[in-house]
Amino acid sequence: MSAGSRAAEVRYAEPLVVRVQGGPRERGRQYGALARERVRASLAAYAEVYAKFGGLTWAGATGLARTFVPALERFEAAAVPGGAGYLEEMRGIAEGAGVAFEDVLALNLRTEILFSGKARTIAAAGRAPGGRPPAECTSFCDLRGPEPIVGQNWDWIPFSHGTVVVLESDPDRGPRWVSVVEAGLLAKFGMNAAGLTVLTNALVTSRDVGDTGVPYHLMLRALLDAPSLAAGERLISSATRSSSANYLLVEGDRAVDAETRPGGAAEVHRTPVERGGFLVHANHFHGGDGDFGAPGEDLGPRVMPDSPFRRGRAEHGAELMPEPSLAGWHEVLSDHENFPDSLCCHPDATQHPLEQGSTVASAVFLPARREMHLALGHPCTVPRIRYDYGEFLAG
Template sequence: MNGASRVTMDDPNVKTVYCTGSPYDIGFTHGSSVSAEVHHNVEMYSYFFGETAKITWQQARERAVTRFLPTIERQWPEIIDEMRGIAEGAGGGLTLDDIVTLNVRTEIAFTNYTDGCTSLGQNEGEKMYLAQNWDMIPELQKGMVLLHIKPQNSDIALRFLSEAGIVGKIGMNSAGLGLCMNALRSAALNPNNMPVHVMSRRLLQYARSYDDAVAIIEEFGLASSINYVLADKSGKFADIECSPVGNFLIRPENGYVAHSNHFYGPGRPLTLKDHPGADSLTRVARMRELTENDSREGVDATFETLRRRLSDEQGSPAAICRSVPPGAKGIDRLITLGTIMMELTSCTGQITIGRPCEDLPIVHWFF
């Protein structure tokens, strides 16, 4: 392979993979460096699809290949080369079809189910922060990976928290564009638009600003529903609830915007049904309360104060810092798997793997 690679363990719970080169090279490095984690995620999403969509992995793969692969090939053929590289790098009989299936897991499962994430964008003077918790079933922590990617013939590098085998998730790029993501459950689906995780990668790889990111979303559209908190190093930021039937803008108030796992932006048509859990409303209300309290008390936004908010356990177990409910089974065993915080004016960040309310090592990011 022409692409250079490096794997580190800055945190004992997650691998950091450095990839460069052509799309295929990047994919092969990704797949070969975290092969066990890719296979683990195939196994876990096979279980997850059975629980949420009531289909087998084979059925999910047929759906991914017939409904979504043609669109991805048409809209962004290079990312298909990268997915092929992931499959061949991971080995063990995995094919491009398996990796495409992982990358459309939102379109397959999250029209029937939503996880629990709490996000925040906050402008603090000359600093622009994005932060969120990612909540999911405990077993998926074993499949997490930190990807640092420098595509060939590009002056933009990107760094993001992902799941092994998935090409895009939560992070930032060296141009100063960052994003957080929250799952939104609606039955709306348009296979002619770009799948959520492919879109997240597209934004990180090509958007140099908030305005660029919005233009990309409008150009390609979303195949299913997702919430993005988008910001750039200039301090421009907002929340966009994206869906196949339209995008709904939530502008910051008092210097911040918070979101969880339900639609609340203006303009959503009645035909776009929302199915949030009750804790989605309480988590976003609690994040607003904590942020407003800090503002009244003159507490600046910093990585430390953001982590304190993301560590809040009011309403436990379904809190901002989530723990598994007693007696919960299957996909109801949600827990906070990781926290990512970014400061975009300096292109720096911090990640913890696990619940931020616990004493955990911090992975520092910078370009």
């Protein structure tokens, strides 16, 4: 099928790079001010998303977000002696963007609010709100060649083409880091000066009901502060997490893939990736239910039925490469088989605008060179931009 069939029109925004430095509140203010219009666009879009998929008004969403503050405070105190400052960072973003702290908090808890809202609606009305948001990502780690090559496609609702930013952070303590993220969120995927690259996939199980705990995007932010892969693994296992997610951590010539469900250390399944191997992950679990502490059905193949296809298609593409390369992985991530629900995902014009999926960003990292090759949009048409962080991440 050609890339034009059933595809809705997409408008890309110009790349926006935001560099911040200093303490948490100061960095947040800089971020909020420099990305003000995109933060406000995120807020307007998520007001519609929460209403449609969670059955929540914005006041309901921010009220729900406030119930997570005690869990965030406990996590901050445990993650970093003296506190990590994530709440202060969000307060700074709100000040810089001229919005309320609760608004930014509700953005950063988008995964938990959607699950919580849906669970509450089911409890009250006996049925879920109509439709479902897309949650498709395909990540990979390739350690077969002379240098590691890692990356992912991030797929989400098409409005995100206008809200994505490249966030470069020089904190007053901890390693410098860079992340590709929706404006207003603390982080998504990226790499830091300690040599750690963090990739991710959304997962969903029958146990994802929005219980209070460490939210998905706060965990991603904390992982970018981690000084090593081992520290990142400890962080994941020591937290009481609110949502299921996959975290692919890469350091040097080794990597660990951590599939997680809501809960603590018993709900983490580790898969090491050694030199000479590769791993592809999509939006369903690879580990069986017996690998976790408590029962919980993997709903990924039902909610995101193209996930097994994307994983298999990417693995097939990887196996066909004579030698792993940036160009080879670009071709894999640009693949249109099973269009529009392909590795390079395009919005389906026959669906509701908020139920459409689209590849918002496609990143290939060369960690040994501290390079990110990023297409902000569909990699089949949008040229990759080379971001050289050799100097920035040497700090």
